[in-house]
Amino acid sequence: MFNKRVKIKELLTWEPKEQEVTVMGWVRTFRNNQFVALNDGSTNNNLQVVLELGKFDEEQLKRITTSASLKVSGILIPSLGKGQKVELKATALEILGDSDAEKYPLQPKKHSLEFLREIAHLRFRTNTFGSVFRVRHSLAFAIHKFFNEMGFVYLHTPIITASDAEGAGEMFRVTTLPMDNPPRNEDDGSINFKEDFFGRSSNLTVSGQLEGELGATAFGEIYTFGPTFRAENSNTARHLAEFWMIEPEMAFCDLEDNMNLAEEFIKYIIRYAMENNREDLEFLAQRLVEEEKQLPQDKRSEMGLIEKLEFVLNNNFERITYTEAIDILLQSPAYKKKKFQYDVKWGIDMQSEHERYLVEKHFKKPVIVTNYPKDIKAFYMRQNEDGKTVAAMDILAPGIGEIVGGSQREERLEKLEQRMSEMHVPAEELWWYLDTRRFGSVPHAGFGLGFERMVQFVTGMGNIRDVIAFPRTPKNCEF
RNA sequence: UCCUCCCUAGCUCAGUUGGUUAGAGCAUCUGACUGUUAAUCAGAGGGUCGCUGGUUCAAGUCCAGCGGGGGGAGCCA
Numbered sequence: 001m002f003n004k005r006v007k008i009k010e011l012l013t014w015e016p017k018e019q020e021v022t023v024m025g026w027v028r029t030f031r032n033n034q035f036v037a038l039n040d041g042s043t044n045n046n047l048q049v050v051l052e053l054g055k056f057d058e059e060q061l062k063r064i065t066t067s068a069s070l071k072v073s074g075i076l077i078p079s080l081g082k083g084q085k086v087e088l089k090a091t092a093l094e095i096l097g098d099s100d101a102e103k104y105p106l107q108p109k110k111h112s113l114e115f116l117r118e119i120a121h122l123r124f125r126t127n128t129f130g131s132v133f134r135v136r137h138s139l140a141f142a143i144h145k146f147f148n149e150m151g152f153v154y155l156h157t158p159i160i161t162a163s164d165a166e167g168a169g170e171m172f173r174v175t176t177l178p179m180d181n182p183p184r185n186e187d188d189g190s191i192n193f194k195e196d197f198f199g200r201s202s203n204l205t206v207s208g209q210l211e212g213e214l215g216a217t218a219f220g221e222i223y224t225f226g227p228t229f230r231a232e233n234s235n236t237a238r239h240l241a242e243f244w245m246i247e248p249e250m251a252f253c254d255l256e257d258n259m260n261l262a263e264e265f266i267k268y269i270i271r272y273a274m275e276n277n278r279e280d281l282e283f284l285a286q287r288l289v290e291e292e293k294q295l296p297q298d299k300r301s302e303m304g305l306i307e308k309l310e311f312v313l314n315n316n317f318e319r320i321t322y323t324e325a326i327d328i329l330l331q332s333p334a335y336k337k338k339k340f341q342y343d344v345k346w347g348i349d350m351q352s353e354h355e356r357y358l359v360e361k362h363f364k365k366p367v368i369v370t371n372y373p374k375d376i377k378a379f380y381m382r383q384n385e386d387g388k389t390v391a392a393m394d395i396l397a398p399g400i401g402e403i404v405g406g407s408q409r410e411e412r413l414e415k416l417e418q419r420m421s422e423m424h425v426p427a428e429e430l431w432w433y434l435d436t437r438r439f440g441s442v443p444h445a446g447f448g449l450g451f452e453r454m455v456q457f458v459t460g461m462g463n464i465r466d467v468i469a470f471p472r473t474p475k476n477c478e479f
Numbered sequence: 480u481c482c483u484c485c486c487u488a489g490c491u492c493a494g495u496u497g498g499u500u501a502g503a504g505c506a507u508c509u510g511a512c513u514g515u516u517a518a519u520c521a522g523a524g525g526g527u528c529g530c531u532g533g534u535u536c537a538a539g540u541c542c543a544g545c546g547g548g549g550g551g552a553g554c555c556a
Binding site: 028029031032033034035037046048050053066079080081082083084101102103104105106107108109110111112114115117118169170207228230232233234235236237238239240243244245341351352353400401402403404405448449450451452453454463464474475 | 506
């Protein structure tokens with residue numbers, strides 16, 4: 001009868017009136033041979049279970065160790081001690097699973113995030129990761145809620161793709177060919193992919209956008225939300241080889257609409273987390289304060305986590321063009337004092353230091369930069385009338401960097417084909433993509449939002465590996 | 480991939496100009512105590528000093544290579 005258990009999160013809201021209840025969870029600490037702090041993952045707050053002296057078998061009490069799993073029945077009473085409102089006076093105790101204290105790696109003490117990363121299979125049982133992953137869940141749920149309310153269709157774009165023309169990065173190959181002795185073409189000795197599973201070379205997707213556009217030009221509005229794979233050798237706190245991305249795509253939509261939607265979307269999901277995960281966010285805010293105590297004053301965040309999120313909700317994102325951004329950088333004290341490592345001039349792909357200056361020093365809030373030079377952006381972005389720029393927009397967030405990359409798409413067939421040819425994108429492979437421009441083409445736009453970066457922004461976690469359950473990075477595929 | 484720093488007990492970290500038996504706090508175990516809040520008090524156990532090689536009478540300490548990790552950069556979301 002496991003389903004009769006009461007979740008601790010709910011129980012803690014009850015008025016104690018000697019209700020008989022059953023709870024199940026994992027031991028966080030066992031104090032004084034009498035008090036069990038029990039956690040079931042529904043909240044960071046533990047339920048204090050009281051085992052009255054002499055009422056329980058000594059041998060059984062010895063088995064109550066950190067992370068042992070318990071089933072406890074008892075009556076809910078007002079706590080006799082300080083520190084909690086209610087407690088459960090146990091009448092029956094069952095140990096569901098023992099936990100060898102000498103071998104269990106988590107202790108009731110502070111652990112480094114690096115250590116916890118090495119035991120990612122157990123780190124959900126800590127307060128920090130409990131909070132992070134409950135918030136992550138809420139953000140994911142809010143994303144579906146938002147788009148559903150907006151009338152978008154959730155489109156599952158493929159994970160495996162034969163097109164390597166998207167140019168979004170290095171790809172993981174998908175194959176069933178034997179690696180030690182693949183079939184080869186007789187003429188040049190190259191691998192014969194005609195014998196591979198799909199009869200052609202195939203990879204894991206780096207973006208669902210191109211397929212997303214196919215959906216948008218039928219349903220009007222679609223979004224994707226799925227895993228994305230990049231085989232880049234990136235070793236940073238904001239890159240993963242496997243990450244989740246949200247990619248809405250809207251027909252009858254220009255760059256302005258696109259920006260409006262992105263801003264509204266981001267605020268919506270943050271607001272949802274603020275309303276539904278207040279305790280977790282407060283815990284994470286406190287965690288951040290503690291972590292930053294080790295930093296020198298000038299390296300600490302100016303705003304607390306909650307403050308920062310409220311600030312984002314209550315203020316419009318700054319909107320500037322790329323050209324204006326470059327002007328701001330050129331006028332900046334940092335530039336004049338030669339503080340930038342990389343030079344600034346129109347046409348450059350802005351470096352992190354430039355983006356950080358704009359977002360963290362100059363505007364101190366999220367910034368949407370639009371109309372980038374066409375030479376530093378993808379082939380599918382709509383060419384502006386000036387002949388130099390494209391209708392792109394990136395949203396830069398304080399502390400995270402680029403959180404959204406999007407654009408109005410080039411809907412004019414000739415312009416698109418011309419750009420593909422200039423950038424050596426094989427048009428024949430993307431015949432299906434070009435068909436949307438051949439048959440009822442419409443102005444449309446969309447963007448991609450890195451889910452983990454969003455989770456980082458909301459939780460204040462500094463390393464992207466700590467906001468995904470089992471991070472995949474170069475040289476790391478454990479669990 | 481580049482730059483830089485780090486790797487000593489289960490965890491977090493000391494370890495002096497190279498020198499005898501490598502330490503502390505927490506955790507664990509044993510005992511005491513029993514309305515505790517990361518309980519407290521007393522005691523005990525616990526180490527291939529990341530790996531391989533080198534220099535030296537002597538290496539945790541110096542040198543080289545390799546592996547793993549952190550921070551920064553590039554690529555990007």
